[in-house]
Amino acid sequence: KAGVTQTPRYLIKTRGQQVTLSCSPISGHRSVSWYQQTPGQGLQFLFEYFSETQRNKGNFPGRFSGRQFSNSRSEMNVSTLELGDSALYLCASSLDLRVLDQPQHFGDGTRLSIL
């Protein structure tokens, strides 16, 4: 069974641009969560999607948005990029919501660098 696939693996952008990251969950998984990881802040929750609906959102500005498609694939968009958005963006999928004993499976992430 294929794991969580994130594309692209690496991305370089400049301030003010926008970026779209993609995540394909494990087949059969309906919940997709996005996280931002930086050395200073650790792993921070961005949002979670289930059945094409955003179910939860972390404390990030509105420049960060996402969506989920009917096949559970998800995209994350960041507009008006800032230097502080440089981070590893991780996507995780799980079978369902609120089922901690069913682990989240993480992708390898997209490394975003803002120049």
Added chain:
Amino acid sequence: GQSLEQPSEVTAVEGAIVQINCTYQTSGFYGLSWYQQHDGGAPTFLSYNGLDGLEETGRFSSFLSRSDSYGYLLLQELQMKDSASYFCAPGGDDKIIFGKGTRLHILP
């Protein structure tokens, strides 16, 4: 509010036992997970505690005390490959909270 505390770094010797503590505060708490992340890798699930007590999975054990909002991960017979970051992740209010994790250094 929400809070999560675990040590930033822990050092132990190969073959020894190490315990990584985690205290948390989150509304709607329903369970505590642990994840491992090697440098350059993705976090991987280690264990889950939904009830008080100890859960054992091979060399790793995890403990939860709901009344104390406290848990720990116990790693036995440490191996060099256990050098990684470890995240406790309490689940509450329909989301899972991670933090900065604990960096575990293993000395030969």
